[in-house]
Amino acid sequence: MVGMETYGYPEQGVKKVGVYDVPEGVDIRGRYDEEFAKILTKDALQFVADLQRQFRNEIKYAIECRREAKRKYNEGAIPGFDPMTRNVRETEWSCAPVPLAVADRRVEITGPTERKMVINALNSGAKVFMADFEDALSPTWENLVRGQVNLKDAVNGTISFHDKARNRVYKLSDQIAKLFVRPRGWHLSEKHILIDGEPATGCLVDFGLYFFHNYAAFRRTQGAGFGPFFYLPKMEHSREAKIWNSVFERAERMAGIERGSIRGTVLIETLPAVFQMDEILYELRDHSVGLNCGRWDYIFSYVKTFQAHPDRLLPDRVLVGMTQHFMRSYSDLLIRTCHRRGVHAMGGMAAQIPIRDNPDANEAAMELVRKDKLREVKAGHDGTWAAHPGLIPACMEVFTNHMGNAPNQIQTMKREDAASLTEEDLLQRPRGVRTLEGLRLNTRVGIQYLAAWLTGTGSVPLYNLMEDAATAEISRVQNWQWLKYGVELNGDGLGVKVSLELFGRVVEEEMARIEMEVGKEKFKKGMYKEAGKMFIRQCTAPTLDDFLTLNAYDNIVVHYPKGASKI
Numbered sequence: 173m174v175g176m177e178t179y180g181y182p183e184q185g186v187k188k189v190g191v192y193d194v195p196e197g198v199d200i201r202g203r204y205d206e207e208f209a210k211i212l213t214k215d216a217l218q219f220v221a222d223l224q225r226q227f228r229n230e231i232k233y234a235i236e237c238r239r240e241a242k243r244k245y246n247e248g249a250i251p252g253f254d255p256m257t258r259n260v261r262e263t264e265w266s267c268a269p270v271p272l273a274v275a276d277r278r279v280e281i282t283g284p285t286e287r288k289m290v291i292n293a294l295n296s297g298a299k300v301f302m303a304d305f306e307d308a309l310s311p312t313w314e315n316l317v318r319g320q321v322n323l324k325d326a327v328n329g330t331i332s333f334h335d336k337a338r339n340r341v342y343k344l345s346d347q348i349a350k351l352f353v354r355p356r357g358w359h360l361s362e363k364h365i366l367i368d369g370e371p372a373t374g375c376l377v378d379f380g381l382y383f384f385h386n387y388a389a390f391r392r393t394q395g396a397g398f399g400p401f402f403y404l405p406k407m408e409h410s411r412e413a414k415i416w417n418s419v420f421e422r423a424e425r426m427a428g429i430e431r432g433s434i435r436g437t438v439l440i441e442t443l444p445a446v447f448q449m450d451e452i453l454y455e456l457r458d459h460s461v462g463l464n465c466g467r468w469d470y471i472f473s474y475v476k477t478f479q480a481h482p483d484r485l486l487p488d489r490v491l492v493g494m495t496q497h498f499m500r501s502y503s504d505l506l507i508r509t510c511h512r513r514g515v516h517a518m519g520g521m522a523a524q525i526p527i528r529d530n531p532d533a534n535e536a537a538m539e540l541v542r543k544d545k546l547r548e549v550k551a552g553h554d555g556t557w558a559a560h561p562g563l564i565p566a567c568m569e570v571f572t573n574h575m576g577n578a579p580n581q582i583q584t585m586k587r588e589d590a591a592s593l594t595e596e597d598l599l600q601r602p603r604g605v606r607t608l609e610g611l612r613l614n615t616r617v618g619i620q621y622l623a624a625w626l627t628g629t630g631s632v633p634l635y636n637l638m639e640d641a642a643t644a645e646i647s648r649v650q651n652w653q654w655l656k657y658g659v660e661l662n663g664d665g666l667g668v669k670v671s672l673e674l675f676g677r678v679v680e681e682e683m684a685r686i687e688m689e690v691g692k693e694k695f696k697k698g699m700y701k702e703a704g705k706m707f708i709r710q711c712t713a714p715t716l717d718d719f720l721t722l723n724a725y726d727n728i729v730v731h732y733p734k735g736a737s738k739i
């Protein structure tokens with residue numbers, strides 16, 4: 173039961189507002205909404221609080237280990253395979269068999285948990301829809317809880333959306349994609365929910381609420397007795413996978429469902445994690461459905477891990493593709509590792525999206541997507557990601573032409589040749605030049621992405637590409653690193669070095685360009701100026717921020733009712 177409480181608003185007089193009915197030790201600081209109260213029930217919050225209490229020390233320890241690893245890398249160490257876990261890498265073992273419901277994942281669409289997009293994604297013709305609380309979502313209270321409402325309605329099959337402006341009603345079709353949910357990474361807290369006086373761990377909120385409300389219906393309708401299914405982001409070490417495994421086990425016990433029901437695909441998207449792929453699968457071996465090449469965060473992580481290594485600077489962001497030796501090696505080793513352990517090796521996201529107003533440019537973009545997908549399927553990937561429904565037919569065609577009716581390539585593309593890949597292959601310095609245009613593009617994209625994120629949008633089209641938290645991170649850390657080491661822009665033939673003065677000029681000019689491109693009205697109404705200031709701070713900070721979203725998060729935290737905290 174939710175109740176009403178009286179609070180004093182000095183500016184509005186006394187007002188009655190609804191309050192969430194919370195278990196002992198839980199305080200909700202986010203806005204009250206009747207729809208939200210159906211998600212934030214006392215029992216669901218109790219489950220989240222139980223997870224938080226059981227795992228908070230392990231999570232803190234894992235984050236502390238990340239800090240310690242960073243300290244070592246900053247002192248000159250480089251990541252590599254762990255001699256202590258050689259046994260896990262060298263012995264033969266397999267993950268639990270893949271559930272039939274998700275044997276065929278040849279094309280997966282991803283997107284934020286926004287209502288219309290959820291329906292469009294489920295109807296898109298993709299085999300899987302990864303509903304994203306992570307890279308594609310700005311974690312405002314409204315986005316997060318509304319996202320949970322949308323997913324619950326989707327799993328129940330009742331979701332609909334009326335686009336009043338276009339008088340169009342959206343509903344689910346008969347054939348829909350299988351739903352995977354990606355909670356936030358371990359590093360993000362949820363400041364609208366306090367548990368024992370501390371902000372909750374973001375991913376436990378995302379996972380806990382979704383699992384609690386949906387496991388029964390999902391297993392009946394979507395999972396054929398398995399599920400729910402998850403994508404697990406941004407891990408750096410197998411100890412983090414071990415925590416997820418324990419979270420899954422706890423959830424299964426709570427629900428009274430068989431151990432091994434819940435399945436997760438781990439994104440290998442940090443540089444340290446590429447040396448831990450066997451170990452991560454081993455920790456999750458009864459709950460795994462594979463690994464995925466999270467290529468954008470992986471590039472970001474390469475820069476971050478080597479932030480103090482000026483001999484490993486990246487070239488312009490546009491030049492760091494999957495054909496660079498270190499990226500190809502990562503994808504090949506991931507395929508070999510997954511297939512050896514009997515699970516899917518998922519490809520990643522080509523950033524191109526359809527270009528509606530220019531057929532030639534559109535065809536060129538589609539051709540790049542086809543080429544990327546062809547490389548993936550030929551290498552042995554079992555499926556790939558698409559950022560937009562318009563890309564699905566092309567991705568589907570490429571994968572189907574190569575895989576035919578087989579649901580995946582787990583048994584047929586073992587990639588034993590990749591067993592010989594070494595640490596040097598995985599770390600090989602990327603080739604290419606750095607240019608002023610690279611610095612300008614990073615700045616233009618970084619500022620516009622932050623402006624969108626601060627106003628509640630976590631994925632945006634910019635210059636005909638999909639941009640989200642992972643791609644924007646590359647722009648930020650690359651600028652930071654170039655500034656820190658005053659690198660020479662060696663691709664312009666001008667011998668210009670990146671300096672604070674140059675960067676200041678670039679920001680000024682790019683802000684003017686953004687204003688011209690988006691129009692004065694939108695520029696004034698949006699948060700471009702705030703984003704510009706934030707981006708400058710992030711690129712020039714003496715110490716690199718671990719994540720742009722950590723630094724920006726406090727700007728989107730809105731506590732209600734103002735001044736009515738119970739703690």
Ligand SMILES: CC(=O)SCCNC(=O)CCNC(=O)[C@H](O)C(C)(C)COP(=O)(O)OP(=O)(O)OC[C@H]1O[C@@H](n2cnc3c(N)ncnc32)[C@H](O)[C@@H]1OP(=O)(O)O
Binds near residue numbers: 283284288525638
């Ligand atoms: C690095 C990573 O982590 S990748 C994974 C995380 N990133 C993502 O998931 C990005 C997902 N993609 C998107 O958010 C969007 O496609 C964007 C922002 C890139 C482009 O969005 P827009 O410019 O609005 O797309 P556009 O206007 O062409 O949309 C056309 C239609 O497709 C729908 N659509 C576009 N992308 C998606 C999607 N990913 N899922 C579902 N529907 C979508 C739109 O809702 C719209 O529907 P409508 O015609 O019924 O109104």
Ligand SMILES: O=CC(=O)O
Binds near residue numbers: 441465469
């Ligand atoms: O999450 C995916 C990525 O590329 O990052």
Ligand SMILES: [Mg+2]
Binds near residue numbers: 405466
């Ligand atoms: Mg990512």
